[in-house]
Amino acid sequence: MTEGRADFERARDEFVTTFRRATTTPGSVRLGKRTTNLFRPRRRTRSRRLPTAGLDMVLDVDTEHKVARVGGMTTYDTFVDGTLPLGLMPAVVPELRSITVGGAVTGVGIESTSWMHGLVHETATRVEILTGTGDVVIADRSGPHADLFFGFPNSYGTLGYALSVDVAVQPISPFVRLTHARCTSPQELFATIADVCETGVFDETPVDFVDGSIFGQDEMYLTLGTFVDAAADSTPSDYTWMGIYHHAVRERDSDLLTARGYLWRWDTDWFWCSGNLGFERTWVRALAGRELLRSTTYRRLLALEHRWQLTARKRRLTGENQREPVIQDVEIPIERAGDFMRFFADEVGIVPVWVCPVRASEDAGRFPLYAMRNGALYVNFGFWSSVELLPGMSEHHHNRRIEAVVEDLGGRKSLYSTAFYDRAEFDRIYDIGAYEKLKTTYDPDGRLPDLYAKTVMRA
Ligand SMILES: Cc1cc2nc3c(=O)[nH]c(=O)nc-3n(C[C@H](O)[C@H](O)[C@H](O)COP(=O)(O)OP(=O)(O)OC[C@H]3O[C@@H](n4cnc5c(N)ncnc54)[C@H](O)[C@@H]3O)c2cc1C
Structure with a gap:
């Protein structure tokens, strides 16, 4: 066994043991990661942090079968560093370096190879999961835990934690x-x-x-x-x-x-969002250098802004209208993409917008929490900004309109950011019937939070 693998196994045992000892009530544990790409501010709670050090590594790259095994907390930065020297890359590499493989599989990940390979979770072939019961199971497409394999994407750590993941890799040129x-x-x-x-x-x-x-x-x-x-x-x-x-x-x-x-x-400019923080100025870039010009820097600065609400306070003082954060990624069937664009330009008006085509795989309909039409082509729209709230508009006006229009057009909205669905809508859109069956099997005592509580109520 290589030293790296032994380190990984030690780290995995510590993670599992800590989880088993600490889970007394829902929300009593959380991942002790140094980075996050979530955009739904959590309520502050006194939860125990699960140790993730040592779960960030590439464990094996099978160059013949084009599959890599990586720790569940491996950032794509580390993953890419481990595969490029072999002339390979993960089949879908989300744009932000600090996104982890486990985060992208249990959340939703997309990039410019998704028109061929689908969403990140469709490139995973096997996931080793610590479930809410404290058991470690292997979930794949056909084994005894196939239900969990398909139910895991878009469950955001509410059914279990990915300890290691097998992911397809593909050849590259320089x-x-x-x-x-x-x-x-x-x-x-x-x-x-x-x-x-x-x-x-x-x-x-x-x-x-x-x-x-x-x-x-x-x-x-x-x-x-x-x-x-x-x-x-x-x-x-x-x-x-x-x-x-x-x-x-x-x-x-x-x-x-x-x-x-x-x-x-x-990543360098967090698409175009670094400009709002002053990082497009030549002198700021010159001083910042390559190490600071990356998404993790901006994410930390925005967390501070969220904590102190400086911009909102300034607006209150100057009597300006407040602005609603509108930070979302949605997938729309390509035949309705023009309709979405029309609505978006008329009512929301954020530019720039990132678009990325994604071809749903032939079993995309089997993922109950993020079902897409088998084989269909969708367009992802990513928009990360804020919109002025005019007098009479409710606090979440634009986000609610986007949720309604996405549903009307047969689209999907990922849950990494804020969501405002009422319970009945949410249960219908994300097939909560199937989720509850999984919860009964893999987290019957509710040691992990409920998906609605976590993603909408921000528990
Ligand atoms: C501005 C912005 C733009 C984005 N753009 C893109 C994009 O273009 N392409 C893209 O693919 N994604 C994008 N994302 C979304 C991102 O992929 C998801 O938020 C993803 O879940 C983040 O992964 P992370 O590793 O940073 O996880 P975290 O932010 O740390 O956690 C996300 C959630 O997943 C859970 N989780 C994390 N790791 C695990 C694990 N190992 N097992 C189980 N649950 C786990 C956490 O509990 C948490 O609920 C964007 C996000 C933002 C804010």
Whole structure:
């Protein structure tokens, strides 16, 4: 056994033992992680932190069968570092370096290879789970715990914790050549997405990666990426310090990045959200350096802002209207994506918006808490900002409208951020009948929180 594996097994035993000792009431434990990408502020509670050190490592990469086993708390940063030297990458790599494999499987993860491979949980083949009963089980598609394998995505740690996960990996080339194809209407954008995802080709070039950025109703870019072996004709661009990737999307027709540079292209500026914190200023970037220019820095700053409510206090003092945080990712069937865009432009108006196609797998309908139509193509819309609340609007006006429209259009909303569904709506949308059966089997004493309590009530 390698030293790393022995460390992992020690860490796993400590995690399991701590859980078994500490779980007396719901909410009495929580993960002791240093980072999070959740955007639903928790109520402060005195819960015991489960030790996660040692569960962040790549345990094995099977280069022949293209599958890697990693600790459940492994960040994608560590995962990518462990596979790139072998000429491989995880099949879907969420854009933010600190997202962990367990977090992305129990939450919902997406990226520009999702048009081929689906959501992150669809790339997992086996999950080792510490359930609410304190037992450790192996869940996969066909074994005795297949119900838990399919029920785990979108359960957000309310059925158990992923201790290790087997994830599909895919071969890479050293560089990615990008085309930023400008579209001047949503119709053009979604028709091009549908075509590329059907044929795998854009402008006679095979495509590996597809995502897009909407800056206005007549200014949107579909970014197509293709692996290439050599960069003889140009030097790869660097968007980890002074260069700003989302500016390049608007300014350049094409680009070249290293494979690593491509995978973390959005992390440096948290897509475009670093600008709100002043990090697009040249002197701030120069002083901050590469180590500070990353999503974890901005997440910490926003946590402080949330704690002290400085902006809301200033607005109250100056008599300005308050703003409602609207930070969400939703999936809409491609045939209704234009309808969503129309509603969004008319009523919400946030720009930029990130779009990313996702092809649901042939068994996507079997995941009860995040069921999608088997084989169907969806478009993910990601928007992370705030919208002014006009007099007469309720506190959650825009988020509630988005929830209603997503449901009308046959879409799905992920639960990493705020949610305001009433209990009946929530139970219908996320198949809580199936969830309750799983709860009865895997957490009968309610040692872990309930999904509605955790994601809507923020318990
Ligand atoms: C601004 C913003 C943009 C985002 N954009 C994207 C995106 O583009 N692509 C994308 O894929 N995702 C995106 N996300 C969402 C992100 O993938 C999810 O929030 C994911 O769950 C975060 O994983 P984490 O490892 O940081 O988990 P955490 O934030 O630490 O935890 C998330 C939840 O999962 C539970 N959890 C964590 N680890 C485990 C485990 N091992 N076993 C069981 N439960 C666990 C926690 O209890 C918690 O409820 C975005 C989030 C934000 C805030």
